[in-house]
Amino acid sequence: MDLNKDWMKRAMWAMGLVVLGYTSVSAQQHTVAHQWNEQNLEAIRNDFARPTVHARNLYHASILMYDCWAAYDSTSAQNVFLGQTFDGYTCPFDPEALEIPDTPEGIQEAQEVAISYAMFRLLTHRYSDSPQAESTMDNILVQMIIQELDPGFTSTDYATHGAPALGNYIAEQLIAYGFTDGSNESNDYASTCYVQSEPNILPEIPGTNGLQDPNAWQAVELSFAIDQSGELLTETPPFLGPEWGEVPGFALRDSNLTVLENGG
Incomplete structure (x- = not known):
């Protein structure tokens, strides 16, 4: 396989697990989509606790699959x-260029292969900087090898290479869209204009720490805290997504959305 050195090392380790019979019960009993959902959930467990970020990750994974x-x-x-214009972003697609297998079994295989490559690319992109990224990358590599797929295949030419390239292509396009949706992913989802107006909450100390506006958001500051992934937090977590009112969500209709301006 045409892999870079890092992937080659991981592939050798993963192959060892496969040879030793490392296959999960879920891999034997559940659909490919279910298996990749489980990989996504495990990647979330290995990341910082960021509900808005991970809700978006789950949404985008659902779209891909x-x-x-x-x-x-x-x-x-x-x-x-x-092939649609989604939230102002157009994803080109020529359905006539995609070869459709002529048997139900062939169609299912193509769907599963496309799903696997799309999810592998998305999870690699979204979790490569998480605190336990090495574990996540190993997990998704094992998933690919169990399915006998080449993680080093990166073509997006679905007209020539079919399902693997289609999965890569959709992931590439959705990743590109993600940089335009208002989440500020390129800057690790940092706020662009929100400024905390009230002091941090100090649960270990009596009093309100000088609170003036009880309706304003406050960060919770602890002298010692461990994140969901087992990482010691060295900084107080910031407000997650204060400017995400216009970031598309899978469960929020326009009729349910109210956008408030600062001070409004």
Whole structure:
């Protein structure tokens, strides 16, 4: 396989696990989509506790997997992102260029392969800087090798290479979209203009620490805290997503959305 040195080392380790019979019960009993959902959830456990960030990750993963399935579906299924204009971002797609297998078994295999490559690319991108990134990268590499897929295959030319390239292509496009959706992903989701107006809450000390506006958000400052991934926190966690009112969410309708200006 044409892998870089880092992936080669991980691949050798993963192959050892496979040779030793390391396969999960879920891999034997559940769909490929379910298995990759589990990989995403485990990656979240290995990351910092960031509910808004991970809700977005789960949403984008769902879009990827659905579109990989719908691209090969012969019914009236319509893509959500692939070949559509989604939140102002256009994802080009030529359905005539994609070869559809002529048997149900072939279609299912193509869907599973596309899903796997799309999720592998997305999870690699989104969790490569998480505190336990090494564990996450090992997990998803094992998943690919169990499915006998080459993680070093990076082509996005789905007209020539079919399902693996389609998965890579959808992931590439959705990752690019993610840099435009208002989440400020390129700067690790940092706030661009929000400024905390009240002092931190100090649960270990009596009093309000000079609180003036009880309706304003306050950070919780602890002398000692361990994150969900087992990491010792050296900084007080900031406000997550204070400017995300216009970042598309899977469960929020426009009729339910109220955007408040600062001081409004």
